[in-house]
Amino acid sequence: MHHWIVETRSPEQTRALGEVLGRLLGPSTVVLLSGDLGAGKTCFTQGLGRGLEVPEGEPVVSPSYTLMNQYRGRIDLYHFDLYRLVHPEDLLDLGFDEYLCGDGVTVVEWGDRFPGLGLEGVRVHLEHGEGELRRISISAEGESSQPLVEAFRRQWAAEGEPHDRV
Numbered sequence: 001m002h003h004w005i006v007e008t009r010s011p012e013q014t015r016a017l018g019e020v021l022g023r024l025l026g027p028s029t030v031v032l033l034s035g036d037l038g039a040g041k042t043c044f045t046q047g048l049g050r051g052l053e054v055p056e057g058e059p060v061v062s063p064s065y066t067l068m069n070q071y072r073g074r075i076d077l078y079h080f081d082l083y084r085l086v087h088p089e090d091l092l093d094l095g096f097d098e099y100l101c102g103d104g105v106t107v108v109e110w111g112d113r114f115p116g117l118g119l120e121g122v123r124v125h126l127e128h129g130e131g132e133l134r135r136i137s138i139s140a141e142g143e144s145s146q147p148l149v150e151a152f153r154r155q156w157a158a159e160g161e162p163h164d165r166v
């Protein structure tokens with residue numbers, strides 16, 4: 001499996017990474033966020049929302065209690081957090097499948113808790129390092145996301161240097 005790795009040294013740098021992906025995203029895409037509590041999944045999604053042109057007056061906040069928050073941007077953003085989900089069947093009631101297959105961008109935190117869902121998309125896995133260091137690994141879950149993963153890598157490399165100074 002092809003993957004590439006970024007180290008960020010601040011929340012803003014993780015947002016900048018998410019923003020680069022958000023700018024590249026077209027309709028009907030899925031982004032799978034994994035990693036420990038506080039690793040930066042929601043932080044990454046805040047940047048992704050910026051890249052999708054979600055208005056600044058609509059701040060992207062954690063959906064851990066609501067399971068899903070929805071934002072209107074250049075493309076709609078559906079932000080799920082499955083940490084507190086007990087029964088994956090309950091996702092049907094939420095219309096999860098319709099969101100996944102819809103025209104928007106679906107971001108899923110903690111989707112890896114339910115491997116049976118067989119979720120595919122761009123996977124962003126975040127790990128804690130020392131202090132504010134985060135090690136972020138980006139890969140494709142399913143062949144169809146491979147080109148987007150590669151485009152993301154190239155775009156970050158092209159823009160990466162200024163972010164390194166954040």
Ligand SMILES: Nc1ncnc2c1ncn2[C@@H]1O[C@H](COP(=O)(O)OP(=O)(O)OP(=O)(O)O)[C@@H](O)[C@H]1O
Binds near residue numbers: 014041081131
């Ligand atoms: N390099 C970094 N990247 C992202 N967040 C960082 C970084 N350094 C420090 N932080 C801090 O780590 C926390 C990340 O919180 P965030 O809510 O994004 O995590 P999460 O992975 O979504 O957690 P949860 O599983 O609880 O939803 C924030 O308080 C943020 O300020």
Ligand SMILES: [Mg+2]
Binds near residue numbers: 041042043062109
């Ligand atoms: Mg979160």
